[in-house]
Amino acid sequence: MKNAYTPTQEQDSLPGKLGARFLTAILPALTPGLASVGRRLPRPFVSAHFVVALEGARHMHWLVPPPQLDGRSFTIRIEDLGLCVSFTCRQGRFRPLWNPVPTTDLDISARLADFASLARGTTDADTLFFQRRLKIAGDIDLGLIVKNWLDAMERPAWLTHTGQGFGG
Amino acid sequence: MQPSSRTIELVAPAGSLAALKIALQAGADAVYLGLQNATNARNFSGLNFSEAHLRSGVELAHHMGRKVLFAINTFPQAGRVAEWRAAVDVAHSLEADAVIIADPGLLAYARDRYPDMRLHLSVQSSATHADAIEFMREQFGIRRAVLPRVLTLAEIEKLIRQTSVEIEVFGFGSLCVMAEGRCLLSSYATGESPNSHGVCSPAHAVRWHDQDGHLEARLNDILIDRYAPGEPAAYPTLCKGRFAAGIDRSTDADMADHALEEPTSLNALSLLPRLLGMGVSALKIEGRQRSPAYVGQVTATLRAALDSAQADPARFAARPEWQFSLSRHAEGSQVTQGAFERPWK
Numbered sequence: 001m002k003n004a005y006t007p008t009q010e011q012d013s014l015p016g017k018l019g020a021r022f023l024t025a026i027l028p029a030l031t032p033g034l035a036s037v038g039r040r041l042p043r044p045f046v047s048a049h050f051v052v053a054l055e056g057a058r059h060m061h062w063l064v065p066p067p068q069l070d071g072r073s074f075t076i077r078i079e080d081l082g083l084c085v086s087f088t089c090r091q092g093r094f095r096p097l098w099n100p101v102p103t104t105d106l107d108i109s110a111r112l113a114d115f116a117s118l119a120r121g122t123t124d125a126d127t128l129f130f131q132r133r134l135k136i137a138g139d140i141d142l143g144l145i146v147k148n149w150l151d152a153m154e155r156p157a158w159l160t161h162t163g164q165g166f167g168g
Numbered sequence: 169m170q171p172s173s174r175t176i177e178l179v180a181p182a183g184s185l186a187a188l189k190i191a192l193q194a195g196a197d198a199v200y201l202g203l204q205n206a207t208n209a210r211n212f213s214g215l216n217f218s219e220a221h222l223r224s225g226v227e228l229a230h231h232m233g234r235k236v237l238f239a240i241n242t243f244p245q246a247g248r249v250a251e252w253r254a255a256v257d258v259a260h261s262l263e264a265d266a267v268i269i270a271d272p273g274l275l276a277y278a279r280d281r282y283p284d285m286r287l288h289l290s291v292q293s294s295a296t297h298a299d300a301i302e303f304m305r306e307q308f309g310i311r312r313a314v315l316p317r318v319l320t321l322a323e324i325e326k327l328i329r330q331t332s333v334e335i336e337v338f339g340f341g342s343l344c345v346m347a348e349g350r351c352l353l354s355s356y357a358t359g360e361s362p363n364s365h366g367v368c369s370p371a372h373a374v375r376w377h378d379q380d381g382h383l384e385a386r387l388n389d390i391l392i393d394r395y396a397p398g399e400p401a402a403y404p405t406l407c408k409g410r411f412a413a414g415i416d417r418s419t420d421a422d423m424a425d426h427a428l429e430e431p432t433s434l435n436a437l438s439l440l441p442r443l444l445g446m447g448v449s450a451l452k453i454e455g456r457q458r459s460p461a462y463v464g465q466v467t468a469t470l471r472a473a474l475d476s477a478q479a480d481p482a483r484f485a486a487r488p489e490w491q492f493s494l495s496r497h498a499e500g501s502q503v504t505q506g507a508f509e510r511p512w513k
Contacts, residue, residue, distance in 0.1 A: 066214070121186075124462035127497050130400050135378050141213050141371035148214030151459045152184035 031080060031112070039082035047096035050076070050085040054094040062156060065089050068145045073097060073104035080111045106142045109135040121155050172444050172478045179237065179336065180467045181456040183210065185221040188236075189228065190464040195471030198235035200268060201225065201456065207255040208239045209292065210456040211366030219258060226262050235265035239456075241290035243271045243363045253277050260285055268314065269293075275308040288336070289313040292363065294350060298330035305333050312336055312449065317343060317434060318507050325446040334449035339436040340466055341454020342499040343506055344368075344407060344429070353406050357388045368405045376404075385409070394424070402431030402499055433498035434506045437473055437490055441481035462497050469493040 038046075057063035069089040077084045086097040086104055097104070110118075114133050117123035125147050128134035136143045180196035182188035191199045202208025204216040217225065229236045238259035244252040252274050259267045260282045267285060269275050270292035278285055291314040295301050301313045312334040315324065328335050344351070351368075355361040358373040373388040381397030385404040392409030395401050402408045408431045412422035434454070436443065443451065451474070453466055469490050477484045495503055 068214070121459070122461050124459040124465075124497060126458050126499075127462060130402065130499055132383070132395070132398060132401055135376070135383075137376050137378060140374040140376065144212050144371045145214040147459075148184065148212065152186050152214075154186060 035080060035082045038078075041083070043084055043086060044096060044098050046083055047085040047087055047098075051087050051094045051096045054087070058092075058094065062153070062159075065092060065094070066145065066149050067092075068142070069149075072106065072139075072142055073101065074146075075104045075107045076115075077107070077109040078112050078115060079109055080113075103138065105139045106146065107135075107137040108143070108146075118150070120159055121151075121153075125151070170480060170482060172441075172481050174444050174447060175478055176440075176444055176448055176474055177235075177336075177450040178467065178470055178474055179450050179452045180463055181453055181458065182217075182225070182463065183212075183215045183456040183458070184460065185217065185225055187456075187458075187460040187463045188225045190460045191467050192229060192232055192234055194464045194467035196234065196467050198237050198265070198450070199225070199229065200237040200239050200452070202239040202241075203255055203258065205251065205255070206245075206364070206366045207242055207252050209241050209362050209366050210239075211242075212457055213371055215457060219262070222258070222262050226264060230263070237266045237268055237288065238262075238264035239268045239290070240274065241268050241270045241292045242366045243292075244274060245364055249273070256281070256285075266312070272304075272308070275304070275310070279308045286311050289333075291316050291338075298327050301327070301331050301333050305331070314338075314452065321439065321442055321446070321508050324443075324448065324508075328447045335447070336450035336452055337436070337443065337448055338434055338454060338506075339440075339443075339451040339470060340494055341434055342403065343432050343434045343504070344405070351407075354387070357390050357392075357406055368407075369403065374404045400431075431499050433495075433503045435491075435494050435498070435503040436505060436508060437470070437494060438486040439505060439508055440473055440477040440486075441484045444477055444481055458497075465493055466497060 054063060070092070071090065073086065073088045075084065075086045088095050088097055110128065110133060114123065114128055118125060118128070125134060129136070177197040178195065179198045179200055180191035180194070182191055182199040182201040188199050188201065201222070202210060202216050204218065205211065208216065210216065226236045240252060240255045240259065252271070256267060256274065256278045265286060266288045267278060268288045268290045269278060270290035275287060278287055287308055287310045289295055289301065289304050289310045289312065294316055295304060295313055296316055296319060304310045304313070310333060314336045317338050319327070324335065324337065351363065352361045354368050358370055360367065360370050362368050369387055375386045377384040377386070383395040383401060384391060385393040387404055387406060392404060392406055407428045408426065410424045411427045413425040413427045414423045415421070416423045451470065453470065455462060455466070473486065473490050
């Protein structure tokens with residue numbers, strides 16, 4: 001008999017424990033408050049902070065965008081927080097869109113928990129799509145490139161095991 | 169307890185190196201995969217393997233004592249046969265354990281060029297009876313045939329008795345209505361079909377539009393479905409679309425319904441002891457386009473179920489948690505045993 005796959009011990013690492021506590025205990029409690037604040041925040045302000053996180057991940061070599069993303073624009077909407085970020089990718093780097101255009105090349109919407117489970121690689125994007133929990137509009141070919149790029153990424157173990165039980 | 173003397177090879181999909189790794193971790197005996205071009209039937213943007221990733225994947229699988237099956241299962245297009253032959257060359261150079269081929273010309277190339285290469289007859293070749301499979305064995309030396317999802321268990325059992333070729337069947341994944349290997353439906357809307365370009369609905373032709381929760385799916389600007397708020401969605405293929413398929417006599421209004429088929433997923437979990445007993449050699453999971461999370465969860469579930477069925481087929485029962493794990497990944501709102509169970513046949 002072959003073993004079914006099981007989580008490694010790395011979920012017990014410090015980043016894993018902190019991440020799990022943040023996602024399972026702290027964030028759900030903060031969501032209603034964050035949503036009321038989120039809807040009032042200007043998009044460029046939110047986008048700038050989001051891009052800082054993307055760039056951090058890129059510097060850590062966790063998130064290296066493929067060449068097909070170059071020059072393309074993206075919008076991500078976190079529905080339950082009322083947050084909307086717009087950014088682009090230029091010469092392999094993420095940049096916020098300071099003057100967001102009405103439509104970007106790709107527009108992706110979901111709740112925070114579903115985005116979190118996609119980021120951790122614990123949920124299948126097609127499954128979320130079938131269940132209408134993930135919405136995608138714009139250039140679907142670009143959407144597939146993004147999806148398959150994220151799917152193919154090797155995630156740090158602490159991220160994969162962070163916050164299990166929160167959002168699938 | 170009466171363990172079965174037979175085993176079924178569990179064949180998992182891999183659209184990336186990450187999916188391959190998780191499939192092997194989850195207990196797949198073999199993975200099937202393809203190159204980043206039209207030589208395989210999941211030719212999606214950003215999906216599939218570069219040669220470097222293929223090499224790593226084959227090395228890892230062999231290190232773990234598992235197999236890599238190389239899908240070259242579309243039909244070579246006129247004037248472009250060299251691309252398909254090159255894929256066979258790559259599979260051989262990387263020491264893939266078998267190639268999965270549908271086209272007779274490509275099978276002949278593989279047999280002549282690499283006589284020791286193990287050949288599997290793809291589901292796309294639509295071989296549904298022993299004469300067809302034996303013919304392909306005699307001509308090309310195929311060692312395994314993947315059966316189209318149109319046969320009942322009784323028909324599969326009879327077929328297995330009539331051929332020495334190993335038989336592989338689908339155990340889980342999205343179903344489609346096509347006579348496998350013969351579908352040109354999407355080419356009417358997009359000019360491309362799975363057999364020529366490796367994709368049913370090319371992404372460049374797909375558009376989703378969500379307005380107040382109502383989701384419209386368009387293929388090359390043809391409206392193929394409109395989902396109500398909260399209603400499960402499906403892949404944007406013509407065969408699964410809803411069209412004006414009749415008239416409501418009470419209102420004289422068009423009734424939108426599935427003209428060809430309702431999105432449905434195959435689930436053969438409860439049939440495992442019977443598949444084992446009749447001598448099915450391999451069980452395939454559909455879904456190279458799905459995320460590693462799907463591959464890991466479905467493979468682990470079927471691994472556990474197969475191990476249980478092999479340990480004691482007579483007392484096997486499909487556990488609710490296995491069914492739950494599989495059903496939440498299903499396309500459409502229902503799962504089915506497909507053609508396996510057809511009491512009227």
